[in-house]
Amino acid sequence: MILTTPLAAIGRSTLALLATIGRVTLFALSALSHILRPPFYPREFGTALLNIGWFSLPVVGLTAIFTGGALALQIYAGGQRFSAEAVVPQIVAIGMVRELGPVLVGLMIAARVTSSIAAEIATMKVTEQIDALVTLSTHPMKYLTAPRVLAAVITVPVLVGIGDIIGIWGGFLVGTGQLGFAPGTYIQNTWDFLETPDVVSSLVKGAVFGFIAAVMGCYHGMNSGRGAQGVGRATKSSVEAAAILILAANFLLTNMFFSS
Amino acid sequence: MIELREVHKGFGAKKVLQGVNLTIPRGESMVVIGGSGTGKSVLLKCVLGLMTPDAGTILLDGEDVARAERDAFLARFGMLFQGGALFDSLPVWQNVAFRLLRGSLARPRDEAREIAIEKLRRVGLKPDVADLFPAELSGGMQKRVGLARAIAAEPEIIFFDEPTTGLDPIMAGVINELIREIVVEMGATAMTITHDMSSVRAISDKVAMLHEGVIQWTGPVADLDASGDPYVAQFINGSADGPIEAVR
Numbered sequence: 001m002i003l004t005t006p007l008a009a010i011g012r013s014t015l016a017l018l019a020t021i022g023r024v025t026l027f028a029l030s031a032l033s034h035i036l037r038p039p040f041y042p043r044e045f046g047t048a049l050l051n052i053g054w055f056s057l058p059v060v061g062l063t064a065i066f067t068g069g070a071l072a073l074q075i076y077a078g079g080q081r082f083s084a085e086a087v088v089p090q091i092v093a094i095g096m097v098r099e100l101g102p103v104l105v106g107l108m109i110a111a112r113v114t115s116s117i118a119a120e121i122a123t124m125k126v127t128e129q130i131d132a133l134v135t136l137s138t139h140p141m142k143y144l145t146a147p148r149v150l151a152a153v154i155t156v157p158v159l160v161g162i163g164d165i166i167g168i169w170g171g172f173l174v175g176t177g178q179l180g181f182a183p184g185t186y187i188q189n190t191w192d193f194l195e196t197p198d199v200v201s202s203l204v205k206g207a208v209f210g211f212i213a214a215v216m217g218c219y220h221g222m223n224s225g226r227g228a229q230g231v232g233r234a235t236k237s238s239v240e241a242a243a244i245l246i247l248a249a250n251f252l253l254t255n256m257f258f259s260s
Numbered sequence: 261m262i263e264l265r266e267v268h269k270g271f272g273a274k275k276v277l278q279g280v281n282l283t284i285p286r287g288e289s290m291v292v293i294g295g296s297g298t299g300k301s302v303l304l305k306c307v308l309g310l311m312t313p314d315a316g317t318i319l320l321d322g323e324d325v326a327r328a329e330r331d332a333f334l335a336r337f338g339m340l341f342q343g344g345a346l347f348d349s350l351p352v353w354q355n356v357a358f359r360l361l362r363g364s365l366a367r368p369r370d371e372a373r374e375i376a377i378e379k380l381r382r383v384g385l386k387p388d389v390a391d392l393f394p395a396e397l398s399g400g401m402q403k404r405v406g407l408a409r410a411i412a413a414e415p416e417i418i419f420f421d422e423p424t425t426g427l428d429p430i431m432a433g434v435i436n437e438l439i440r441e442i443v444v445e446m447g448a449t450a451m452t453i454t455h456d457m458s459s460v461r462a463i464s465d466k467v468a469m470l471h472e473g474v475i476q477w478t479g480p481v482a483d484l485d486a487s488g489d490p491y492v493a494q495f496i497n498g499s500a501d502g503p504i505e506a507v508r
Contacts, residue, residue, distance in 0.1 A: 039363065124347075128343060131341065137364070
């Protein structure tokens with residue numbers, strides 16, 4: 001009995017984890033199918049585009065510019081140890097575009113958008129607004145989930161692209177203003193070193209991270225518990241799940257694009 | 261019109277509905293009474309398809325609602341939720357006209373707004389409320405907007421979930437009167453769940469009492485006081501002594 005109790009606990013946890021993975025997967029597939037099938041809600045889609053894309057620009061821009069600047073300083077300081085200070089433009093570019101741009105934008109979207117989606121939908125659930133939608137012949141997956149997921153898949157790659165550019169610009173400002181690089185040389189080195197797969201991987205990561213962020217917000221919101229505590233728990237769980245899945249997906253995508 | 265046969269619903273070990281049988285004829289206003297936690301809301305949600313019964317059959321005009329085409333089925337219903345359940349992100353008129361702005365009942369935006377303002381007027385609200393957001397309204401006004409939304413598409417059947425909860429006695433009386441007037445005027449079939457006896461007397465043609473998962477008693481509202489049923493007597497008198505345990 002003493003020996004089987006921990007095993008039973010492990011078994012229960014494993015089954016619960018598998019069940020959750022199954023539910024999330026089915027939810028994500030359902031979201032995709034509702035994106036493709038009418039009716040469509042263009043007004044809700046437009047609002048989601050604004051909320052996820054436009055209103056995230058300031059936070060994405062500020063995150064990227066400070067990260068790009070700090071990255072330039074770190075590479076310069078580290079590079080000095082083996083006389084490789086000159087690689088600052090190239091490493092800032094590759095670091096921002098391949099990794100830091102998509103990951104930081106993904107995490108900022110998880111913090112800003114996933115939490116907001118989860119809290120909004122969870123509140124709708126506990127105040128019976130989702131039941132009201134159903135009685136008004138409106139499918140909650142179509143009205144709430146599909147527009148948000150589609151908007152995130154479209155706007156997050158754009159945000160990543162903008163974040164990449166602003167991050168590189170942050171590195172440029174520090175490189176030319178503080179580290180003594182010539183502006184023309186800095187831009188030329190950045191441009192020469194970046195390749196198409198770097199940019200493509202960045203944008204693909206953005207689309208995947210956007211999908212994860214929106215699906216996690218919607219899933220946890222729709223499955224929220226009762227009351228204020230339920231809304232709080234749904235919001236927290238959505239951000240945790242989105243952040244972890246974004247980092248895991250980043251590893252898999254990096255492996256897929258660059259392991260060879 | 262609506263018929264429930266041996267409807268069961270449980271959540272884990274807790275059996276909420278344990279064989280509910282109830283018939284609501286067309287054009288009649290049925291009020292289901294019962295204590296808190298007796299499954300009144302669950303019963304209503306099972307009829308609407310918001311919850312699936314574990315067993316039993318729910319028929320609408322003789323057709324099993326589980327097999328009915330969802331959109332056509334729901335288009336026949338209007339529902340006033342306990343807390344109003346208004347959509348925070350939409351102004352009042354879009355809440356009222358929600359069904360008229362999308363789906364099979366969609367109309368031009370101007371026409372939908374006109375209808376919404378007319379329905380707001382019907383529930384005693386001025387047109388200038390139309391552009392406010394739900395958070396800017398009092399509880400009583402939110403109930404009225406919820407009522408306007410429930411009747412906006414002129415449904416055949418209207419459900420009212422605790423229509424007077426959280427309202428002062430005067431506002432509760434106003435809402436009760438409105439519900440009665442609207443149901444009679446539209447000739448709608450109504451099902452109300454409540455534990456407010458003033459609502460019961462104002463709204464109902466017939467009353468059903470739900471207790472321990474079954475319909476304990478049903479009959480015309482005129483027979484309520486002389487029902488002879490100890491459960492009904494205890495409930496309508498609000499007595500702590502009787503067959504219904506005070507601590508549940």
